[in-house]
Amino acid sequence: MDISQTIFEECTDDLGPEKIIHIYEPVSKLRAIVVIDNIAAGPAIGGVRMAPDLTTTEVRRLARAMTLKNAAAGLPHGGAKAGILSDPKTGEKEQIIRIFARAIECLHDYIPAPDMYTDESCIAYIFDEIQRSVGLPRELGGIPFDEIGATGFGVAECAGIAKEYIDLDLNGARLVVEGFGNVGKNAARFLGEKGVRLVAASDTSGTVYNRDGIDVPALVRVKEEKGSVIYYEDAERLKTGDLLKISSDIFVPAARPDVVDERNVGTLDTKLILQGANIPITIGAEKVLHDRGVLSVPDFIANAGGVITAAVEYRHGSEKEAFFEVKSKIRENTKKVLDKTYSEGLYPRVAADAIARERVLSAMRYRRCM
Ligand code: NAD
Numbered sequence: 001m002d003i004s005q006t007i008f009e010e011c012t013d014d015l016g017p018e019k020i021i022h023i024y025e026p027v028s029k030l031r032a033i034v035v036i037d038n039i040a041a042g043p044a045i046g047g048v049r050m051a052p053d054l055t056t057t058e059v060r061r062l063a064r065a066m067t068l069k070n071a072a073a074g075l076p077h078g079g080a081k082a083g084i085l086s087d088p089k090t091g092e093k094e095q096i097i098r099i100f101a102r103a104i105e106c107l108h109d110y111i112p113a114p115d116m117y118t119d120e121s122c123i124a125y126i127f128d129e130i131q132r133s134v135g136l137p138r139e140l141g142g143i144p145f146d147e148i149g150a151t152g153f154g155v156a157e158c159a160g161i162a163k164e165y166i167d168l169d170l171n172g173a174r175l176v177v178e179g180f181g182n183v184g185k186n187a188a189r190f191l192g193e194k195g196v197r198l199v200a201a202s203d204t205s206g207t208v209y210n211r212d213g214i215d216v217p218a219l220v221r222v223k224e225e226k227g228s229v230i231y232y233e234d235a236e237r238l239k240t241g242d243l244l245k246i247s248s249d250i251f252v253p254a255a256r257p258d259v260v261d262e263r264n265v266g267t268l269d270t271k272l273i274l275q276g277a278n279i280p281i282t283i284g285a286e287k288v289l290h291d292r293g294v295l296s297v298p299d300f301i302a303n304a305g306g307v308i309t310a311a312v313e314y315r316h317g318s319e320k321e322a323f324f325e326v327k328s329k330i331r332e333n334t335k336k337v338l339d340k341t342y343s344e345g346l347y348p349r350v351a352a353d354a355i356a357r358e359r360v361l362s363a364m365r366y367r368r369c370m
Pocket of ligand 1: 047114115116117118145146151178179180181182183184202203204205240254255256257276277278303304305306307
């Protein structure tokens, strides 16, 4: 079977995708992928990420995660995702983003948002080009969800509910964060306010570990000023991949997809996983974890804080409203999913998927079908 057939089959079911668009701009040589998965509930919100090794399948899976996330959160938006195949550390980021924006101008059903390696400035460049994006800087009327830490805030709220199902005391609980970026550092900050103690954090340059605890504001400063967590002094330095061997009570994967898979899941020693990143754990590994008694709250339930805030921004709501909605929607959804999980003997992802799919399918009933 040829590769395009394989991708097509992996990407197609009753929910979507609506469109898969491959972009090539010959002068700049820009290459990008946009997947608009489903727009039944409204125009699709989804992040734009930058990485040289993105694949159609990865963008496709991320777009589906957005459909389910937006539906689970009850937002009037469908799901999409975009990937720019480029090194995010390039000095020409603004130019690349602007070229990308002009290339997607005609995709009126897609509202671009920040994602890995794209921030509020990138989203402002897109807005400047096509007047369509969310996650704008404050000066442009946005609610900068990375700056306020909306997703990390939601992750911490999710913990506040999930702990009840596994009898976990957050006060003093040991936290390990994979990927100390916008989501990871804010999850550590807001979980810290609930008494959770960060013991290890990683980024692409390495891992820092201190069993007695890491000072979160100090680590944030080090990361901002020196570019990596590894320059934090009061901790042992390890390789990036060593993070998964560190024992914890709460593990927050907040970087790339499929970080935990069937091969390395055996090394993970934790009680509660709050999926800060999108699809950070393979379905097979999630099953192994659940069967072992580890509660893993699916990505589109735990990390919906950013998109809930984006939807509030899109309808011109306030930052205060955004925090209120993130808190109430994430707490309510976590409870709904975990009640269904334990009462019906399901895997958490199966329960979450069923709730979100039902909402998308209900919205699809109102669409023209020919
Ligand atoms: P970010 O760019 O701010 O941070 C990512 C961090 O991960 C960086 O510090 C980077 O060095 C690190 N990293 C990358 N690869 C790594 C690896 N293999 N091992 C360890 N660390 C690694 O990105 P972000 O906004 O925090 O997003 C992180 C993840 O969360 C992405 O999957 C994104 O799609 C998802 N997400 C983000 C938001 C949001 O509001 N920003 C919302 C929902 C989901």
